[in-house]
Every structure is written in C-alpha cells, then in structure tokens.
Amino acid sequence: MTDAQLLHAYRIMERSILLDQAVLRLIEEGSARLLLHSGRGQEAIGTGVCAALRDDDMLFYSHRGLIQLLAKGMQAGPLLGDFLGRVDGATKGLGAGIVHAVDPALGLMGSSGTLGGGFVLSAGAALGARKLGDDRVSVHIFGEGSANRGTFHEAANAAALWKLPMVWLCENNGLSVSVAHREATSIEDVADRAAAYGMPSRIVDGQDVEAVYDAMADAVARARAGDGPTLIEAKTLRFRGHYEGDPQTYRSKEDIAAAHQRDPLRITAEKLAARGIGEAQLAALRDEEARAMEVAVQAALASAKPGPDRIYQGLLAESAAA
Numbered sequence: 008m009t010d011a012q013l014l015h016a017y018r019i020m021e022r023s024i025l026l027d028q029a030v031l032r033l034i035e036e037g038s039a040r041l042l043l044h045s046g047r048g049q050e051a052i053g054t055g056v057c058a059a060l061r062d063d064d065m066l067f068y069s070h071r072g073l074i075q076l077l078a079k080g081m082q083a084g085p086l087l088g089d090f091l092g093r094v095d096g097a098t099k100g101l102g103a104g105i106v107h108a109v110d111p112a113l114g115l116m117g118s119s120g121t122l123g124g125g126f127v128l129s130a131g132a133a134l135g136a137r138k139l140g141d142d143r144v145s146v147h148i149f150g151e152g153s154a155n156r157g158t159f160h161e162a163a164n165a166a167a168l169w170k171l172p173m174v175w176l177c178e179n180n181g182l183s184v185s186v187a188h189r190e191a192t193s194i195e196d197v198a199d200r201a202a203a204y205g206m207p208s209r210i211v212d213g214q215d216v217e218a219v220y221d222a223m224a225d226a227v228a229r230a231r232a233g234d235g236p237t238l239i240e241a242k243t244l245r246f247r248g249h250y251e252g253d254p255q256t257y258r259s260k261e262d263i264a265a266a267h268q269r270d271p272l273r274i275t276a277e278k279l280a281a282r283g284i285g286e287a288q289l290a291a292l293r294d295e296e297a298r299a300m301e302v303a304v305q306a307a308l309a310s311a312k313p314g315p316d317r318i319y320q321g322l323l324a325e326s327a328a329a
C-alpha cells in the first residue's frame with residue numbers, strides 16, 4: 008500500500024471506532040433502540056478490501072461491517088440517520104441500523120438479514136456485471152459461521168463453474184455469537200472448502216491491513232481478467248461481545264485481553280511510524296475525525312423523522328414522465 012492508502016486506512020479505522028462509540032452513546036441515552044454488532048478488532052479487513060476496489064465495484068458487507076461501509080465511501084451521517092430512523096439516513100427513514108444501507112453509486116449493494124444470503128446475491132451481481140458486459144467485480148464479506156449455510160456451496164459451485172468476477176472474504180473471528188468455530192465446523196480453515204469447487208484460496212492475517220490488501224488486489228485482478236472467483240480467509244479477532252450488552256460468559260477474560268494485543272489500529276500506526284508518519288500527525292487526524300463525528304451526530308439528531316407515507320415510497324420504480 009502507498010503511504011496515502013495506509014494513512015487513509017488509519018483514518019477510516021479511527022472513524023469507525025468513533026462511530027461505534029457514538030451509536031453506543033445514542034443507545035445509552037435512549038435515542039436509538041437497536042442492537043449494535045461491533046466490528047472492533049476487525050478494522051483491517053474492510054479497509055484492506057476496499058483499498059483494492061474501484062468505486063463501481065460492488066460490495067455486499069457483513070452485519071459487523073460499519074467499517075466496510077465507511078471504507079467503501081459512505082459517510083457517517085447517513086449511517087447515524089439509519090440508526091436513528093431519520094429521513095437523512097441512507098434508507099431515508101426506514102432505519103434498521105446497519106444491514107440495509109445501500110448506495111449503488113458507491114457500489115454498496117447491501118447486506119442480507121438472513122446470514123448466508125450474501126453468497127447468492129454476490130454471485131448474482133457478478134453474473135449481472137458479466138451479462139452487462141462491464142468489468143466490475145462483486146465482493147462479499149461474511150463470517151465463518153455464515154459459511155456453514157448451504158447457500159455457500161450452491162453459489163461457490165456456480166461461481167467457479169461460470170468463472171464469475173467475484174471475491175469472497177471470510178472474516179474468521181473464531182466465534183459465531185457464543186459458539187466457537189471448532190465446535191461448529193469440522194475443518195479449521197474455511198479456505199479448504201474452495202478447492203472442492205476448483206476455486207483458489209488464500210489465508211491471511213486479518214489484523215494486518217497490508218496483508219488483506221495484497222491478497223485482495225491479486226484476487227480482484229484475477230476476477231477482472233475473467234479468471235473467476237477467489238476465496239480469502241482473514242484470521243481475525245472479535246474484541247467485543249456478539250452484540251453490545253452481551254455478557255460474554257462463554258469467553259474468558261484472558262481470551263478477550265489476548266485479542267486486544269493485536270489491535271489493527273495500533274498495528275497500522277506502527278507501520279505508519281516506520282514510514283515517518285508519527286504520532287503527532289495521527290493525533291491531529293484523530294481530533295479532526297472526532298470533531299467531524301460530533302457534527303454528524305448532532306445533524307442526525309436534528310434530522311426529521313419520516314411520516315407514515317414513507318413506508319409506501321420506493322416500492323415501484325417511478326417512470327421518467329411521472
């Protein structure tokens with residue numbers, strides 16, 4: 008990654024941490040009534056993936072993916088608006104927190120409320136790009152638990168057979184809610200499954216943004232050249248509970264403390280320091296981001312709530328003549 012790309016990744020990681028904190032505050036104050044699935048600890052994945060994508064490449068993000076939305080170009084304001092159910096939200100007042108934000112202009116195609124739905128959706132989008140004759144790539148980020156859905160296998164078979172222009176990235180944080188990977192899955196590496204479908208795979212350190220970026224850049228080039236899909240498995244760490252408020256009784260304090268030892272934000276700061284971009288510059292960047300987040304929070308709180316007619320809007324495409 009260039010210095011500029013690495014610094015941008017650091018900025019987006021910091022923004023996502025601030026956004027997590029802002030949403031938690033809104034929940035505690037009673038302004039937002041919802042669950043937050045924090046992606047804290049997994050920031051190197053969304054930033055590394057998106058650094059390797061063009062704006063028009065399509066991303067199906069995960070339920071832990073605020074960082075992925077920010078890295079693909081969505082602003083914090085529309086996301087806050089969604090958490091609060093305001094008309095300035097990405098869904099213009101439909102709310103529903105993270106998994107429904109869509110912005111085709113940014114290549115953000117949404118997520119899937121039912122985990123595993125993203126495999127067939129991302130394969131379908133890749134097939135759509137192929138049929139339209141363009142060279143966009145379709146990317147899906149998902150957890151290792153989601154990879155146990157049958158949809159993984161049907162979509163993998165079709166994607167490999169038809170050499171669809173897509174990349175799948177598994178964020179393997181070792182936990183699905185409270186269930187350890189080894190208690191739910193017969194193999195250690197999800198990447199092993201790719202071979203069964205004739206799909207290449209790579210395992211990378213998910214705490215290292217450059218490792219994610221390098222694997223992703225190769226896989227995107229391969230997809231764009233018409234050589235088909237790749238599965239990348241990023242071994243990562245979930246710092247917080249499955250949802251905010253989860254007491255995590257299934258996990259030891261030592262396990263949580265050990266996870267924090269490999270913070271992608273700190274690892275990225277160390278990489279930047281080695282390139283001569285030091286703490287003073289990063290502190291200024293963090294201040295700038297904190298001020299911008301506060302402005303976004305206040306703007307979202309000031310935004311109107313939708314009227315009942317919102318539920319009927321956008322159901323049918325409006326004709327140009329209307």
Ligand SMILES: Cc1ncc(C[n+]2csc(CCOP(=O)(O)OP(=O)(O)O)c2C)c(N)n1
Pocket residue numbers: 070071120121122123149150151152153154178180182183184249
């Ligand atoms: C089909 C389906 N089953 C169950 C759920 C409830 N659910 C939401 S997140 C989650 C855990 C997913 O684990 P994983 O895919 O490993 O992702 P992680 O939460 O670890 O990032 C579950 C079971 C769901 N949304 N959809």
